[in-house]
Amino acid sequence: MxxxxxxxxxxxxxxxxxxxxxxxxxxxxxxxxxxxxxxxxxxxxxxxxxxxxxxxxxxxxxxxxxxxxxxxxxxxxxxxxxxxxxxxxxxxxxxxxxxxxxxxxxxxxxxxxxxxxxxxxxxxxxxxxxxxxxxxxxxxxxxxxxxxxxxxxxxxxxxxxxxxxxxxxxxxxxxxxxxxxxxxxxxxxxxxxxxxxxxxxxxxxxxxxxxxxxxxxxxxxxxxxxxxxxxxxxxxxxxxxxxxxxxxxxxxxxxxxxxxxxxxxxxxxxxLGRVASQGLPLMEFYRQQIVLGLRDYARRCGFKQVVVGSSGGIDSALTLALAVDALGADNVVGITMPSRYSSAGSVDDSVQLCRNLGVKLHEHPIKDLIDGYARQFEASFGEPLKGLALENLQARTRGTTLMEFSNAFGHLLLTTGNKSEVSVGYCTLYGDTNGGLGLLGDLYKTEVFELSRHINRRAGRELIPQVIIDKPPSAELAPGQKDEDSLPPYAVLDEILKWQIEGHHLSNAEYARAAEFVQRLRTQPGGPETIARVQKLVFRSEYKRRQAPPMLRVRPRAFGTGRQMPIAAHYE
Amino acid sequence: MxxxxxxxxxxxxxxxxxxxxxxxxxxxxxxxxxxxxxxxxxxxxxxxxxxxxxxxxxxxxxxxxxxxxxxxxxxxxxxxxxxxxxxxxxxxxxxxxxxxxxxxxxxxxxxxxxxxxxxxxxxxxxxxxxxxxxxxxxxxxxxxxxxxxxxxxxxxxxxxxxxxxxxxxxxxxxxxxxxxxxxxxxxxxxxxxxxxxxxxxxxxxxxxxxxxxxxxxxxxxxxxxxxxxxxxxxxxxxxxxxxxxxxxxxxxxxxxxxxxxxxxxxxxxxxLGRVASQGLPLMEFYRQQIVLGLRDYARRCGFKQVVVGSSGGIDSALTLALAVDALGADNVVGITMPSRYSSAGSVDDSVQLCRNLGVKLHEHPIKDLIDGYARQFEASFGEPLKGLALENLQARTRGTTLMEFSNAFGHLLLTTGNKSEVSVGYCTLYGDTNGGLGLLGDLYKTEVFELSRHINRRAGRELIPQVIIDKPPSAELAPGQKDEDSLPPYAVLDEILKWQIEGHHLSNAEYARAAEFVQRLRTQPGGPETIARVQKLVFRSEYKRRQAPPMLRVRPRAFGTGRQMPIAAHYE
Structure with a gap:
């Protein structure tokens, strides 16, 4: 004995x-x-x-x-x-x-x-x-x-x-x-x-x-x-x-x-009885893993409070909700930073979200700052600021504002990008990628929705307003912009990404589904081009991931040390 | 045969x-x-x-x-x-x-x-x-x-x-x-x-x-x-x-x-005769290694041209000179971005430098932008913007401006930090650390000076104006600020850093010198405190290095994969 x-x-x-x-x-x-x-x-x-x-x-x-x-x-x-x-x-x-x-x-x-x-x-x-x-x-x-x-x-x-x-x-x-x-x-x-x-x-x-x-x-x-x-x-x-x-x-x-x-x-x-073979449901597993990951990272780096840019979109909403779960509402601050291209919902939905979560929300419009940059850009470089440069500027002005707040008040800035965005580089370096830690960087966008619904179900009420869950994803950096204008629908994108990035690291069931999906897509008009475009985007955005903060790992193959790719390489 | x-x-x-x-x-x-x-x-x-x-x-x-x-x-x-x-x-x-x-x-x-x-x-x-x-x-x-x-x-x-x-x-x-x-x-x-x-x-x-x-x-x-x-x-x-x-x-x-x-x-x-055991002199070796490293990185990532923020200081001056060496003056652009705290030399010395190098220099003042940020900060967050937050804002506004230029005109942005700064975190994340590649990130500040003098000697004229080599290093983010107000003199700092970061990776001669230096410093008044402070700064700024771009390696132990440290750790 x-x-x-x-x-x-x-x-x-x-x-x-x-x-x-x-x-x-x-x-x-x-x-x-x-x-x-x-x-x-x-x-x-x-x-x-x-x-x-x-x-x-x-x-x-x-x-x-x-x-x-x-x-x-x-x-x-x-x-x-x-x-x-x-x-x-x-x-x-x-x-x-x-x-x-x-x-x-x-x-x-x-x-x-x-x-x-x-x-x-x-x-x-x-x-x-x-x-x-x-x-x-x-x-x-x-x-x-x-x-x-x-x-x-x-x-x-x-x-x-x-x-x-x-x-x-x-x-x-x-x-x-x-x-x-x-x-x-x-x-x-x-x-x-x-x-x-x-x-x-x-x-x-x-x-x-x-x-x-x-x-x-x-x-x-x-x-x-x-x-x-x-x-x-x-x-x-x-x-x-x-x-x-x-x-x-x-x-x-x-x-x-x-x-x-x-x-x-x-x-x-x-x-002692036999322990159930099935553990936590996946979304509850994600929630608990992320909550512990954030709590320990913040504590060990000496932060009590965090700040999140609240765009009115689902990623920042879920990030705020998880941060409240981990640290308590008093230790979480949101900042909404509307620009010329922000929808009305950007501020209103952030207000509703932060009210639901009991989180303090600051409003910091960036329109004047963007105008100032644009004026000086044209004066100095002789051309109007437009297109991608103007879109990225908005993200960077927000990122800079969040860091002002972080530096002035001592909050850890959380970045909000999900794995789908991070995979294809649908994010602005030194802008929305700013932050000490990312909570959603290993969750595909389809999972971000699922986890948001889980958070609400678990709370028994709308912590994350339904309107945020229902709106079509948009970076709101140009008039009427929607993510799906430049990317395949997330239901398609995520399956391609799982197959490409995680491959045999996936569970058998998930791999079979992704591989079958990609196989089917190949036979559809435009399918091979979509797959090729996604693959290229993934390879071409390695440089962005190299400069990303740590993103909590929840899947078998996460970016970071889990996937080590060269930047300056030729991908066929 | x-x-x-x-x-x-x-x-x-x-x-x-x-x-x-x-x-x-x-x-x-x-x-x-x-x-x-x-x-x-x-x-x-x-x-x-x-x-x-x-x-x-x-x-x-x-x-x-x-x-x-x-x-x-x-x-x-x-x-x-x-x-x-x-x-x-x-x-x-x-x-x-x-x-x-x-x-x-x-x-x-x-x-x-x-x-x-x-x-x-x-x-x-x-x-x-x-x-x-x-x-x-x-x-x-x-x-x-x-x-x-x-x-x-x-x-x-x-x-x-x-x-x-x-x-x-x-x-x-x-x-x-x-x-x-x-x-x-x-x-x-x-x-x-x-x-x-x-x-x-x-x-x-x-x-x-x-x-x-x-x-x-x-x-x-x-x-x-x-x-x-x-x-x-x-x-x-x-x-x-x-x-x-x-x-x-x-x-x-x-x-x-x-x-x-x-x-x-x-x-x-x-x-065939015996090959000389002594190779290139160290500074010429650095020059050739960095020139090839930049040339290949730019080419392989699809860039013909680069842009550098020109502060009037030695790091950006040397970065510009090396970029010209690698890519030709026509493919290099400098941008000077004076603020309220910039010395007169910031612009004048940049003008002289770029004239010497044959490089196009744009002037893009940031004073109005900083004022705009400060106004909006106070309006949104109820406190004046000051101290470190205000200092970092200047670096971030410059970093954002450089990325506007990069996005608008397709130039690769080079970051200018040296190994001394990067070691102790004397840099602003999402500010002066912005860029796709760093040329000086593996050179100590004392070596930055030495390589600058070598570049001039090799050219047989002042490519880098002597006034830039002679001025005391300053981030120019606050009135009258000098690096040595917050850091030990570089001659001291660099020896501590070599001993701490590279240790037995150094050549025997370099290690002996650094170890002896540190040993001597320990016996001097305030010496042990200086050493402890530097060590703490190095450990505490790991999170900044994690988000840094690749920096060309020239020494046996470079940051990046050469030194893999946890962020959220306890260092005694």
Missing amino acids: LKVTLAQLNYMVGDIHGNIRRMREAAAKAAQDKADLVVFSELSLCGYYPGDLLDEPSFLQRLDAGLQDLLNLTRQYPALHWVVGAPTRHQGPGKRLHNSLLVLKDGKIRLQYDKQLLPTYNIFDERRHFEPGADTAKVLRIGNCQVGFLVCEDGWNDRVANDQGADYATNPFVRMGDAAPDLVVSINASPSHMGKREQRHEIFAQAAQRHRLPILYVNQIGGQDQIVFDGASFAVEPEAGVVFEARRFEEDIHTLKLDEQGHFQPIHGEG | LKVTLAQLNYMVGDIHGNIRRMREAAAKAAQDKADLVVFSELSLCGYYPGDLLDEPSFLQRLDAGLQDLLNLTRQYPALHWVVGAPTRHQGPGKRLHNSLLVLKDGKIRLQYDKQLLPTYNIFDERRHFEPGADTAKVLRIGNCQVGFLVCEDGWNDRVANDQGADYATNPFVRMGDAAPDLVVSINASPSHMGKREQRHEIFAQAAQRHRLPILYVNQIGGQDQIVFDGASFAVEPEAGVVFEARRFEEDIHTLKLDEQGHFQPIHGEG
């Missing part, structure tokens, strides 16, 4: 003292529950992912000191094993560090296991800093149990049954199966995106069954720049599958018993 | 047809010289580095078709071996591609060698897409010679003598030494930075000597976003060292003989 406390915490990158404090509090709770071990997540000492901080000698010194502090703390509960994640030194050829799991007890390191499979795809780049560990199972006797250990990616190469091909030549689960411990503890920093929780359950339930191993999977929560961790730590048994799941998007500390038969049990009473 | 043509070309990422055309032309020249083999560089088929284009199925199809085209071309010169670089498919666990060297002859692939050492540090991320090749030397008999092959990084782990520790567990040079071919051909995509040429000579001359191998090292030239390749391909012998060097920063096609004694010879006549 073994008592295990899973400590699903919100660590901050670089905040070694703070992370130790969080671990200490969880260890106190574990000791209270008389747990044999308390399990933290991958790189819990330094937060995930520290990047090139790992190259700084002073950072490594702080890590050494932090590990010493942790070791000293373990003496307070001499019977408790602490399973922590930390970079450790590697001697010999290769990178100078390992991504390690350490079992600490009573002032000593009882076991060190170095992560074997270091991901180098999508947002991951661990081979940059770490050397892989040896292909050996590490097992420690705790009480009368043998406990084996894995770190995150180590568990993801067990795909024989999935027929997906292996990402690495070795599969740590095979050695672990040979060692046949009573329990496998897997520590993780597993970023969250659409479908990820279900994928984890599938992979680990299959591995548990195939290798006859009960597995405890501990993840972290919290937002780290573009990335959000959702927690949802879980316990899985060979036969019963996933029998326990911790909270999502919240810290959670929970103690379980592993009984003699290898079943997980609650510490009081008996019986 | 073997005749080898080294083809040092300027490939473009993604331009498979264009790259094949370039190779075909060089092959024709090789055939004319009756060469046995013509050597192109690493990934010559697709350009270096294609990034996630390698994940696109359509790109892989284009590569397949391109390789077939190349194979067909080789039939035109049936006696000629083509040594090309291309991604090839990898079967089995791991990444789906290899970074391969292929020897093609008369329609067939005669040899495939897969790069073994895949760099994952600094700007390199090859493990993201490629699986390493097997630890075996690949040798091909050509005529009566055995020729061995390596790809770039494969040659960089031979550091026993240097006592620097090994970056990888294997050293391809050891197996190559065992195979003892008559010649080793190394194909490379080796980005250029201060000291890199000398480092290549040192590493490969030592390896040639240690393993008794004559080596032909073929590099490419050209600018790829932030990165510039300098060519400088070379031939090195075990005893004599580097005996031949191709041009730097220019395409060069050159045929050499390898005689029976293993000596390289010119094809006509005899005798």
